[in-house]
Amino acid sequence: MVNVKNISKVFGGIQPIWLFVIAITVFFSFMSEYFLTTGNFMNILVQTSTIGLIALGMTYVMINGNIDLSVGAILALSAALAVDLQSYGLPVALFAAISAGILLGALNGLIVWKTGVNSFIVTLGAMIGIRGLVFIYTKEQSFYASDFAFSDFGISTIASIPTLGVIFLVCCLIMHLVLTKTGHGRNTFAVGGNREAAADAGIRVGRHMLINFMIVGFFAALAGITLATQMGAATPNLGRDYELWTITAVVLGGTKLAGGFGSITGTLGGVLAIGILRNGMNLMQVPAFYVLVILGAILIAVLIIDQKVNRKSGQEVNV
Amino acid sequence: MTPIEQAESISSKLKLNRVSLKNFLTTQGILIVFIICLAGFSMFSDRFLSEENIMTVIRQASMIGIIAIGVTVVIIGGNLDLSVGSMLSFATVLVVDLHDKIGPTNAIIVMFAMTLLIGAINGLLIGYMKLNSLIVTLAMLSAIQGITLIYTGGQNVDIANQDATWFAVFGRGFVGGIAVPILMFAVLALCVHFVMRYTSYGRRIFAIGGNPTAAVYSGIRKSRCVFTTYMISAFSVGCAALVLGSRVMGSQNNVGQGYELLVLAGIILGGTSLMGGAGSVWKTVIGVLILGFIQNGLLLLGYPYYTQWLVTWVIIIVAVWLDLANQRKRLFTSHS
Numbered sequence: 162m163v164n165v166k167n168i169s170k171v172f173g174g175i176q177p178i179w180l181f182v183i184a185i186t187v188f189f190s191f192m193s194e195y196f197l198t199t200g201n202f203m204n205i206l207v208q209t210s211t212i213g214l215i216a217l218g219m220t221y222v223m224i225n226g227n228i229d230l231s232v233g234a235i236l237a238l239s240a241a242l243a244v245d246l247q248s249y250g251l252p253v254a255l256f257a258a259i260s261a262g263i264l265l266g267a268l269n270g271l272i273v274w275k276t277g278v279n280s281f282i283v284t285l286g287a288m289i290g291i292r293g294l295v296f297i298y299t300k301e302q303s304f305y306a307s308d309f310a311f312s313d314f315g316i317s318t319i320a321s322i323p324t325l326g327v328i329f330l331v332c333c334l335i336m337h338l339v340l341t342k343t344g345h346g347r348n349t350f351a352v353g354g355n356r357e358a359a360a361d362a363g364i365r366v367g368r369h370m371l372i373n374f375m376i377v378g379f380f381a382a383l384a385g386i387t388l389a390t391q392m393g394a395a396t397p398n399l400g401r402d403y404e405l406w407t408i409t410a411v412v413l414g415g416t417k418l419a420g421g422f423g424s425i426t427g428t429l430g431g432v433l434a435i436g437i438l439r440n441g442m443n444l445m446q447v448p449a450f451y452v453l454v455i456l457g458a459i460l461i462a463v464l465i466i467d468q469k470v471n472r473k474s475g476q477e478v479n480v
Numbered sequence: 481m482t483p484i485e486q487a488e489s490i491s492s493k494l495k496l497n498r499v500s501l502k503n504f505l506t507t508q509g510i511l512i513v514f515i516i517c518l519a520g521f522s523m524f525s526d527r528f529l530s531e532e533n534i535m536t537v538i539r540q541a542s543m544i545g546i547i548a549i550g551v552t553v554v555i556i557g558g559n560l561d562l563s564v565g566s567m568l569s570f571a572t573v574l575v576v577d578l579h580d581k582i583g584p585t586n587a588i589i590v591m592f593a594m595t596l597l598i599g600a601i602n603g604l605l606i607g608y609m610k611l612n613s614l615i616v617t618l619a620m621l622s623a624i625q626g627i628t629l630i631y632t633g634g635q636n637v638d639i640a641n642q643d644a645t646w647f648a649v650f651g652r653g654f655v656g657g658i659a660v661p662i663l664m665f666a667v668l669a670l671c672v673h674f675v676m677r678y679t680s681y682g683r684r685i686f687a688i689g690g691n692p693t694a695a696v697y698s699g700i701r702k703s704r705c706v707f708t709t710y711m712i713s714a715f716s717v718g719c720a721a722l723v724l725g726s727r728v729m730g731s732q733n734n735v736g737q738g739y740e741l742l743v744l745a746g747i748i749l750g751g752t753s754l755m756g757g758a759g760s761v762w763k764t765v766i767g768v769l770i771l772g773f774i775q776n777g778l779l780l781l782g783y784p785y786y787t788q789w790l791v792t793w794v795i796i797i798v799a800v801w802l803d804l805a806n807q808r809k810r811l812f813t814s815h816s
Contacts, residue, residue: 275812275813276811276812276813277804277808277812277813278797279754282754282797282800283797285796286745286792286793286794286796289792290789290790290793290794293786293787297787297790401737405618408618409619418612418615450630452626453626453629454626456622457622458619461605461611461619464611
């Protein structure tokens with residue numbers, strides 16, 4: 162215990178997850194000669210951008226004291242719309258995909274706000290239902306991109322950095338600024354920290370929750386589009402289990418499930434940690450199966466360390 | 481007895497009846513939804529209410545039902561278990577794979593031992609180390625899926641000689657005209673219902689879920705109780721794996737993927753609160769059966785299987801919403 166406390170004192174300002182990111186980066190650099198190259202880091206950036214984009218929105222929702230399990234299904238629906246509607250032109254397809262994400266997020270948010278049903282239940286229902294919508298829309302078929310500009314976009318670069326990576330980093334920056342510098346960001350923390358107190362202080366609790374669900378819907382849709390550009394296709398089963406990966410990344414990044422605490426920088430660290438682990442173990446030719454076990458073990462280890470360093474988290478209420 | 485006294489006693493009886501009827505309507509709302517569902521589907525399809533069809537539906541629902549019974553106990557105790565889906569994959573793969581190698585009896589013993597071991601790990605981390613159950617079981621979901629894949633090397637497993645083994649009895653057998661999965665479901669439901677309702681152990685679980693601090697101060701060993709809820713959940717997964725493995729006589733290595741959420745859907749539909757301290761096994765049975773009958777009814781009406789997901793979405797939210805609205809006597813929240 163003492164050791165852990167000392168370590169966190171020495172590195173005062175740095176979030177623990179970034180220490181972990183640095184540690185595994187150093188480890189894999191020694192283990193594989195291919196790891197520490199610019200090209201590989203660009204790969205990691207593109208590979209993590211899908212989960213990363215959703216995780217940005219999820220961070221807001223979780224700081225707000227809610228959770229969204231429907232992101233994987235929204236991602237699949239948006240990807241299907243973005244690919245299938247290309248016959249009406251790319252702008253129409255992209256607009257439809259993004260609007261679908263925002264609308265479904267708004268629907269989740271409205272239900273949570275107006276009915277007071279726990280967001281876990283609302284979005285669990287939505288996750289099953291929206292997956293049903295995807296299957297009804299696609300009739301269990303996969304779609305292939307007809308517009309080559311769409312699939313070329315996925316492999317394009319800006320100043321030798323992959324465009325998808327640039328989009329992710331820019332979104333990180335914007336979301337970080339919104340969370341730390343604007344009234345909405347402040348109120349998001351306040352509502353997550355103590356909903357009753359926030360309401361008593363005159364914060365419009367419901368509206369902030371609604372906006373955050375729309376934000377995560379938007380990012381799920383955006384992630385669906387970027388994933389579809391990488392594959393040049395959309396399948397109805399796209400994005401299964403993404404909600405679990407996203408929550409894992411956000412929790413690794415130090416955001417509290419109970420709400421009121423978290424950061425975009427932490428989430429970025431969590432997303433990168435998962436990406437680097439997967440990539441590094443691939444390069445070491447460890448079968449992909451082991452990554453699942455190691456990630457599970459790390460998640461539990463993070464929980465244990467978190468509890469030892471900061472006793473309060475042990476008293477967190479579930480869900 | 482004077483006429484006035486008689487009248488008073490009659491009116492008080494009537495009043496009592498009215499109160500208990502209203503009480504019945506509000507507490508057993510889910511049962512009414514269930515009956516409406518059955519009536520609705522039977523109007524549109526003649527086959528729906530045939531004995532054969534009903535038995536088929538219950539048989540199909542019994543596997544999710546068996547797991548849901550165990551998870552209900554965990555949820556009443558105020559925790560969650562998302563690892564049951566992966567655990568089901570693991571247990572099914574294990575029992576099917578070991579069947580040909582060490583014989584059915586040994587395979588079943590090893591399968592239950594390993595499943596209970598996973599349950600014990602969950603219980604240790606959540607009960608004794610007091611970690612958040614959502615994240616721990618999420619991590620276990622990923623880890624157990626990985627272990628299953630490592631064990632099988634990504635291959636599917638099956639039983640070579642399917643006709644020559646008594647192992648088939650769990651998934652395909654009949655006792656007294658009733659399918660064995662239904663019997664297992666019924667026996668497990670009755671046992672756990674009895675334990676939760678009529679024993680001090682059951683009351684302790686309710687107390688912990690309702691108010692953990694008060695439970696600890698009144699001398700309940702919270703850690704130990706939470707630990708046992710995960711053992712019950714793991715045991716129910718083991719039973720489900722028997723049914724699944726024996727029915728298919730083989731197993732994909734991700735066969736249980738997504739089961740954790742279907743199970744939760746059934747439990748929530750039944751009206752067990754995710755906050756803990758409330759709910760019952762009986763309600764979960766009804767919730768799981770409703771999901772089963774909706775699925776079956778929509779299929780009989782000629783809709784593709786995925787339509788049921790959409791209907792499930794609506795029903796879950798409306799059911800939970802009405803439940804909450806009934807508690808606060810208002811349909812909408814006061815949050816601005």
